[in-house]
Structure formats: structure tokens, C-alpha cells
Amino acid sequence: MAPARYCVPGERLCSLEEGTPGSGTYTHHGFIFASLAGCFMKKSENGMLPVVSVMRDVDSQLLPDVGATVTCKVCSINSRFAKVHILYVGSTPLKSPFRGTIRREDIRATEKDKVEVYKSFRPGDIVLAKVISLGDVQSNYLLTTAENELGVVVAHSEADVRMVPISWCEMQCPSTHAKELRKVARVQPEFLQT
């Protein structure tokens, strides 16, 4: 295998005509420069310009971006919103959790005014959500669960037993058979046993 070529920030890699900038690079005055210290990679795709990027051995911290699906844990709820800690972005865990908010009108796509936060989430639930905004001066990340695939994934009943989803709005405790209201995420077909 050819010896890896290392590059350092500020090193000029190539011009914009020879490649498109990928991760770990930035453009300036029509040239692509490296912005990380790592291995230089050039991946050529069919027909298009090769993508020039710099790879590191260890992945650096990923930040939640608008439109990304995140996994979060509910910390507290009140009548207007639920506060969550964002733990995973996609499938990569975050080194330190970020705080987020799910507003009452973003919990469901339909009948938004009839939603009650207490009947959708409880503290301690693990929720799959999508980032709609990075937030401004006043608020944290704003998340939404207004899709079928988004919502509560793991929840514990009042008897502290993990509950099983039975419909889009209900989960049942297997030991006490009590039903609790949650906004449940649609279970992926591969996990259903039929």
C-alpha cells in the first residue's frame, strides 16, 4: 500500500478545478487547504470530481445539526415543553450531552392543540427526535417528534419495568398490564415479530 501522505492545517492540497472539498478542508481563493492534521484522502467518484478530504484516526466531536435524527433522554416536563438531554447524533455517542427542548406543538403532526405533554413523554424516557433549529439566545436546540418514526423508544412504567409499545399512543407494562399514554415511535419492521 502506498505510504500515507500526512497533511497539516494550512497546507495547500489542490485547486478547486481538480477536486471538491470534503471534510477536514476549507477553500480560499480558488484552492483547497487542509484544516486538520491527518491523512490525505482522495476519493474519485464516477463522472464527478474527486472528493478531497483529511481523515483523522480518532473522530472528533460531532455536533447536532439541523435535520439530524438524535436520540435523547427526557429530563423534565411541564405543560408547554419537555426538556431533554441529547445523547446520540445518529449512531455516534456524544462525549458530553447537549440540552434540547421539544415544544408542545412539535410533539405531533396532527391535532397539535389537543396534545398534552404529560400524556406524550415522562422523565426518563428515551426519545428519537429530529433537530429543527439550533436555537437562539433564549433557547436550546429545538427538536420535533412530529413524524411516525419519531417519539418514545424506551420507557419504564411506574413499576419500573420496561414497557412494550402497543399502538402509536399507548405502551403496556408486561408485569402489571397497565397501559400508559406516550407518543410512541413506529417500530421498525425488522424488529417486529409476526
Added chain:
Amino acid sequence: MAGLELLSEQGFRLDGRRAGELRQLRARMGVFAQADGSAYLEQGNTKALAVVYGPHELRGSRGKAPHAQALVNCQYSMATFSTAERKRRPHGDRASAEMSLHLKQTFEAALLTRLFPRSQIDIYVQILQADGGNYCAAVNAATLALLDAGIPMRDYVCACSAGFLEDTALADLNYVEEAAGGPQLALALLPQAQHIALLELNARLHQDHLPRVLDAATQACRHLHALLDRVVREHLRDAAALLGK
């Protein structure tokens, strides 16, 4: 003081260096495993330790955060045993606060902060032994720590100090030369683009001499860049060798 000539007739300084020569530089990246990035740097007898955390969520009030950019938060601290006379407080005094602001200004120019909106990058520098050129050693150590953490940067930031004595421009002043009271210039440079991130001049200097002093500092920064580059490439090779590539 008798016998204490900062620049001898043959052109040698107190520690035997020539006018434009740098002190010995030794550095190591990845000193601490728990931080996101860390580096240790020795420039002569000045020892600096830099640690980087981030990018992570904003701590403190969100009102202070710049719009659509990461907040760069620096703290410069000197160990109480670092100076010849014991320092009472490691940080929190005006000199450390000023240095922290200078570091923040320097790195905001070099980091690609637009990639991390609504987040915070912490840079903490600790001076373990102070023998002149504290700010410059801090900047160089912080550059290595940022590279170790993998935070995208426009370019290296290399810093060096320069002075002017008896019609000669001196590069990389140590404590005795700084305390002598002549003009001192601190320069932080982005070497590839030749951009100046921070420039600070103390004491009076005639306008005609300024280009020579600036030139000496720029040359010294370029030498530093070559040395730091060597350290980084060695570190990359060692890291790749450990992973078995």
C-alpha cells in the same frame, strides 16, 4: 550591573545565542488522555502546558455567544511556583485576564468557528515555568493541543517575541532580556498565509527600526513553524504506527 551585557561585542547574548537564534524547542502532543487535546511545550526554560476541551455545549449564558459561530473560551494561568518570586494567585489577576483575552483573540482568527455554531471550545494554558516569552509559548502549546484535538484550523499559529538592543533586533527574548526594559514585540503569525493574528509592542521604538524588529520576529515564527510541523508529523506517524497501519 557589571558583567551583565545583554549583547556582547562578538554578537553573543547572555545564554550564548546569536541575535536571531531561537531557544531550544521541545514539544509533545497527547500528554493527557482524558482531555480532548493536550500538548506540552518547552521553549528554553519556559514550560507551557495546553489542554483543549470541545466543541461542547455552551456553558454560562447563551447571550454572550456569538451568532452562528463557536465561542472560544481561553484561560491563561501561571503556576504559583513558575516565577522566581512566588505568585500568590495562579489566575484571576489583571495580567492573566489580559493574556486570556489575547489568546482568545489570536485563536478566533485561526479556528474555523463557523463550523460549530452554538457551541464552545475551551483552551486552558498553564505555565509551569516562566522564563520569558510566556505568551508565545502559550500560543505554540495551544496550537499543538488544538491539532491534537482535531479542531479544524485555518493554519498553524506560531508566536515569537522580539526586541531591539544596540541597533540589533533580537529574537525570542528570555526573562533577563525582557526585564532589561527595552522595546518588546510579541507576534502571532499564521505562517502559510503570512497573516498576523496578534501584534503587541511595549515601550518606545523608533519607527525606522520597526520593520527590522518585525522581520526578526517573522523569521523566528517561520523557524518555529518548521519545528512545530516536525513535531506534528512525528506524532501522526507514531499514532498511525500504534494503530498498525
Added chain:
Amino acid sequence: MASVVLSEAEKVYIMHGVQEDLRVDGRSCEDYRCAEVETDVVSNTSGSARVKLGHTDILVGVKAEMGTPKLDKPNEGSLEFFVDCSANATPEFEGRGGEELGTEIANTLYRIFNNESSIDLKLLCINPREHCWVLYVDVLLLECGGNLFDAISLAVKAALFNTRIPKVRVLEDEGGREIELSDDPFDCIRLNVDNVPCIVTLSKIGHRHIVDATLQEEACSLASLLISVTSRGALTCMKKMGRGSLDPESIFEMMETGKRVGKLLHSSLQTVLDEEENLGTARKKVGFLG
């Protein structure tokens, strides 16, 4: 203190392992992690030492300055401790965040040195009631990986061993007394650290107790006992820390373990320090570069 969040499953795993005398990294309940001790790391101090115990990194610098003796102890010098929990260890220590932990550690150090036998302060006296040496022991916490007190006490002992205080001569004059510092840099007083105690922290997890807990193990233990032991096995100070409660029998058991472990710790530290001393100036200083 910098803490780590553990899930219930991880806590149960650690607790079950400890009951079987097997910890997460393979140690037994009474084993210390691999420790690196190096003295004379910072040059413009009278003495310095660096201790790296697993992920815990401590740097201690001792500076000797001339001062006046305390009124109730006119023939003795004094030791002043200052602990700086730097932001390097965790971002929570930025600004004044590390002050609380720093004061707690400094107060503990004052207490363990507060007896007459730990260190001979009469050696530090120059002129009774007028001049004496004050040793400022400054501890810098660089990285926090659990078990801070043990590492700090090891570093303080090593730094005091490394301290070289210049010899002074008192010249009697008509106007008053003049103090003359000797010119020879190798002509100095060394301190006798044979009786300097070391701290051993024992954390109770389940029914057993462990020595040298990592951050994860500290999160599982509800109560711990901190004892300071001299090299002969004498206790100079004892303190119980943590939210939980201990019953008296476990306290006595932990004390016995602490004394046993403490004696071993002292002998290993002394071996390393003597080795360094024998190498003298031929020793290659590594510091943070190695």
C-alpha cells in the same frame, strides 16, 4: 470533584467484581495502579515532584522563602500549603470552580502535617523569633483520574525530599543581625522525610473496601475512609468522607488494611527516591516529554 456518570448496569458490574476481589482493570482490592514519580521537574523552585497515578497527574513545587516565625512557635519554621485545581483537569474547574476542592485538600494537608513528628520544623529556624524559613508547598492538579489525596501526598513527600534549602549564616553586627546566603549552590539543608505521612484512601464498595479507586469506582462507593500513615505504620489523621455511613467494624478493618498498604507504599516510594538520588546529576530528566 470531577465525576463520571455511570449507568446502573456498570455500577452492578463493578460491585460484583469487587466482591470477587477482581476490579475492572484486573487489580486486586489492595493494589495500586502503576505510578510514576519524578523529582526536580521545575527548576526555579527549591524542590519539585511530579506523580502520575493512572490518569491522575499532580505537580508539586516547594519554594523556600524567608519569613518570621509564628508567635506561639518562635523556634520553628512553617509549612504553607496551596492547592490549585487547574482547569486542565476538567472545564468545571475554570475560574473559581476548583476553589472548593482545593481548599478541602489543603486543609487535609494541614491536618496531617499538624503534629510534631512529621517534619522537623526546628531545622527551618534561622534566628529565633526573628527569621525562619517558610516552605510554600504548591500543589497543581493537572488531571483528575480518581484517588487525588493519595497521589497528592506522594507528590508532597517526594517534593519535600527533593527540597534543597540554602544554608545561611547569621553575622552579628552593631546595627543588627545580617543574614548571608552561602554562595555554593550545593551547600544546602535537606529535609528528613522519614516520618512524613502518606494518605491512603479506602473506598467501601458493597461489603469490601478497595484502595486507589478510579473515577468509576469512586462513583460506585458511598463512603470512604482517608487515613494518613507514616512509614512505621503510625496513624496521624483519619477522616471519613462520602454520603454513606460506615459501621465501626468496617472502620477498624479498613484501618488495618490502610496501615498495611501504607507501609508498602512508603517503602516503594523511598526506593524510587533513593534510586534517583544515587543517579544524581547523571539522571536524565524526562518530565512531560516522555
